[in-house]
Amino acid sequence: MTEKPSASRQADLPPLAFDDLGCTERERALFSAAAAELEAAGEPGPFALGRVVSLDRSLPLVMSEKDVFRAEHDVRMAKENQLLPAIGDWVVAALPQGHDQGIIEQVLPRARTFARRDPHNPDGMQVLAANIDEALVIHPLSASNIDAHRLERELVIAWESGAVPSLILTKADATTPEHLEQMLEVAGIVAPGAQVVVESAVTGEGVEQVRRLVPPGTTAVVVGRSGAGKSTLINRLLGAEVLTTGAVRATDGAGRHTTVSRQMIAIPGGGVIIDAPGMRNVALADAWGGLEAAFPEIVALEGTCRFRDCKHRSEPGCEVQAAVARDEIDARRLASYQELRDEMVELQDRLRRSGRSERRQAGGRGKRKRR
Secondary structure, rough: OOOOOOOOOOOOOOOOHHHHHHOOHHHHHHHHHHHHHHHHHOOOOOOEEEEEEEEEOOEEEEOOOOOOOEEEEOOHHHHHOOOOOOOOOOOEEEEOOOOOOOOEEEOOOOOEEEEEEOOOOOOEEEEEEEEEOOOEEEEEEOOOOOOOOHHHHHHHHHHHHOOOOEEEEEHHHHHHHHHHHHHHHHHHOOOOOOOEOOOOOOOOHHHHHHHOOOOOOOOEEEEEEOOOOOOHHHHHHOOOOOOOOOOOOOOOEEEEEOOOOEEEOOOOOOOEEEEEEOOOOOOOOOOHHHHHOOOHHHHHHHHOOOOOOOOOOOOOOOHHHHHHHHOOOOHHHHHHHHHHHHHOOOOOOOOHOOOOOOOOOOOOOOOOOOO
């Protein structure tokens, strides 16, 4: 049941092997238990442990230890409101004899989930990648300035996923030393706790540092707006012009989508990277833990305010506002934190009024009670 290459797939990508996918005893144990339950329920097999390595307009592409195949998900998954497969998911797949495609019977519990609010369903969550270890957030130095608010949104999602976030400042060859210094100063404020790497696909600066962020056996997701340099960076890691790249606007570094599918790519000397289309929309879903991790300087003072439910606006005895007055906290950062917090509170309230609650995906930093 080996998948035949198609015109829509990159034929010259490095070969991806099951051993590259980082399968551990955790996944094998979860698979064994799930397969035993399916067999006890009389579901036809045989069953295989696989990982979703590509998602496009066709059926998910699944890789097992013995095969690569397209697979549809069992109708029970939609009827019973089960998790539907995302790129990076480990799945239990049935391989019926005589069929040219498999059937995804179950998505195994996720260790970590990179997700945003679904742009097509404001009350839902869209999983962009599952079971990731690293989140590489890309921002081009060719832009006139850092879009701090967008970057903070991306970092909240990255921290919430439970993965280790890093900020990759691409296109270092397209900036000046003075501009680079300014961008690094802003990055230090906007991305506390995240490793910052300056990279140039033209000169090779920072490329090996990025490779070391994705060691063998790990999975990274590359995120950022279209034109940020994601595909160009991956091409440099691969050592060949494999992925299509596109032109960008000089003002903000934005460009057209050149990646139209989500796929796993084996990095020579490293692990695997999930290349995903650029995100136009970065709306937050349930990301309280990520919000705390992305704004540690504000969260550290929240418990010291006079009122437990202080919103850090005009309340008396607000230690956060006092820190802003002393220039210890950036006023723009506080405004961004308040906007993101209010956005999630509004979503919670709307779901509560409608009698619904967001289903938490396995993994991530967890949820705290809103203030």
